[in-house]
Amino acid sequence: MADFPDDLRYTTSDEWVRLEGDEMVSGITAYAAEQLGDIVYVKLPEAGQQIEQSEPYGEIESVKAVSDLKAPLSGEVTVVNADLDQNPAVINDDPYGQGWIFRFRPSNPGQYDSLLTAEAYEAKTKEG
Amino acid sequence: MEKETPLYAEHVEAGARMVPFAGFLMPLQYSSIIEEHRAVREGMGMFDLSHMGELRVSGPDAAAAVDYLVTNDIAGLEPGQIRYTPMCYPDGGIVDDLLVYRFPDHLMLIVNASNIEKDLAWVRDHLRGDATVENESDATALIAVQGPRSVPFVQDHTDTDLAPIAYYHFTQGTVAGRPAVISRTGYTGEDGVELYVAPQDAAPVWETLLAAGEALGLKRVGLGARDTLRLEAGYMLYGNDIDHSTSPLEAGLGWTVKLEKDFIARDVLERQKEEGVQRRMVQLEMLDRAIPRPHFAIWQGPGDVVGSTTSGTMSPTFNRGIALGYVARGAAKAGTDVDVEVRGARHPARIVKKPLYKREAS
Known part of the structure; x- marks a missing residue:
């Protein structure tokens, strides 16, 4: 079953964000990974790429379907998880750990506070 | 409101993700499409096809x-x-x-x-x-067991000798003690059987086969893997690949059109055969990591759209994108290099000889 770690914030489009010093790390939630099924391809952003909150920065494909990846906050990509290129299924296995997608430097860190808490996000997934 | 098959409760209990399909609530997947796909290719898998x-x-x-x-x-x-x-x-x-x-x-x-x-x-x-x-339809349930290990496995649960039942033949007998039409058919590209049983017999047969088969690697398989399996094997799906707007000759089904007899559409199809069709169904594989989906444009050379995809997926066996689609006659030959347009960008692909997946002769 999907889990919802307390130390993360969440978007309504099923991304998670973790604060790590001045930077933040993001990926997709266990709930989203479960809904997608076997993830077979991630079109990653590039380091240096500017991202804008709620705008697509990449794509994620499962056997069945393709979805946009949306930026949880605005900022600049600093590092991407290049392992996903060879092993995208790690997102299914460990969405909050080895399945992280990218690290970024937020241009407006205050946006973090507007994201959903674990409790609010979990409630949202139950609404369907 | 979608209908439920006689095995609905089995699927829910197994934790399947249920989705509406053709008026029924059907299992999309039980665990993982890739795992279920591999079970059928390498061992065996069991499908509820009672919606048929x-x-x-x-x-x-x-x-x-x-x-x-x-x-x-x-x-x-x-x-x-x-x-x-x-x-x-x-x-x-x-x-x-x-x-x-x-x-x-x-x-x-x-x-x-x-x-x-x-x-x-x-x-x-x-x-x-x-x-x-x-x-x-409502008086018939259908369970398919498919994969290289499926026939010997089902043999252990029936008194009917399965060996003499040739491909595309059937017989009547019992499976797990219930009356069944036992058919050597499938939609996966593997050997296997399809079992037509009464609705009240579906759950007992399903449970018996599952209880005995799980230790032997039998997996429940949902519609997700059914689609990837049939696409690798080049089987068409009505509503995606063929419909009122396509003819059997365009679809590469000329071998099923018997012009020496009388039937509805005979004259039209005879003329099509004489004149040649303008487009043909092809199977293609991607040469990069892109994954084709239905209704993606197929290009040839710098500037010509020669057709479009009708079904597409990631192939678990070949670990790349594959598709079926129609292309202009001149682009339909196996080995032709084309591009598939995936969300605005063109990705290289090649027309392959159908079927891409063919099991080794046993």
Whole structure:
């Protein structure tokens, strides 16, 4: 079953964000990974790429379907998880750990506070 | 409101993700599409296909009447034989593709779930002579067991000797103690059997096979893997790859069109055959990591759209994107390099010799 770690914030489009010093790390939630099924391809952003909150920065494909990846906050990509290129299924296995997608430097860190808490996000997934 | 198959409770209990499909709530996947796909390719998998439709045609003229409705030869079927055939509109477009089972005293038409009502009306309106059609879909459940280990496994649960049942043949017997039509057919590219049973027998047969099979690697398989399996094997799906706007000749089903007999659309198809069709169904594989989906444009050379995809997925066996689609006659040859447009960007692909996946002869 999907889990919802307390130390993360969440978007309504099923991304998670973790604060790590001045930077933040993001990926997709266990709930989203479960809904997608076997993830077979991630079109990653590039380091240096500017991202804008709620705008697509990449794509994620499962056997069945393709979805946009949306930026949880605005900022600049600093590092991407290049392992996903060879092993995208790690997102299914460990969405909050080895399945992280990218690290970024937020241009407006205050946006973090507007994201959903674990409790609010979990409630949202139950609404369907 | 979607209908439930007699195995609905089994699927829910197994934790399947249930999705609406062709008017039914069906299991999309139980664990993972890739795992379920591999089970069928390497061992065995079991499918609930009870959503499929069964139309019984009976009466003294049943065989001749069905023969006139479809493009393939039905009059020549022996009892125990099965034939795949398109059924066409007078303009040559396809009403449905189906299997015809020849029983001693009647025929059974196995039709796509999405087409049951349409087919029933079409058959009823076009039956000739002394023949009647009845919809037995709700009185029939269908369980498929597919994969290289499926036939020896099912053999342990039936007194019927399966070895003499050739591909596209069937017999009547019992499986797990319940009456069943045992059919050597499938939609996966693997050897296997399909078991038609009464609705009340579906759960006992399913449970017996599952209890005995799980230790041997038998997995429940949902519609997700059914789609990836059939796409690798190059099997078409009505509503995606064929429909009223496509003819059997365009779809590469010329081998099912028997012009030496009379049937609905014969003259149109004869003319198409003489003149040649302008587009043809092809199977293609991507040469990079892109994954094709339905309705993606297919390009040849710098500036020409030569067709579009009708089905596409990530192939678990080949670990790359594959698709079916129609392309202009000149681009249909195996080995032709094309591009598939995936969300605005062109990605290299190649037309392959159908089927991309073919099991090794056993």
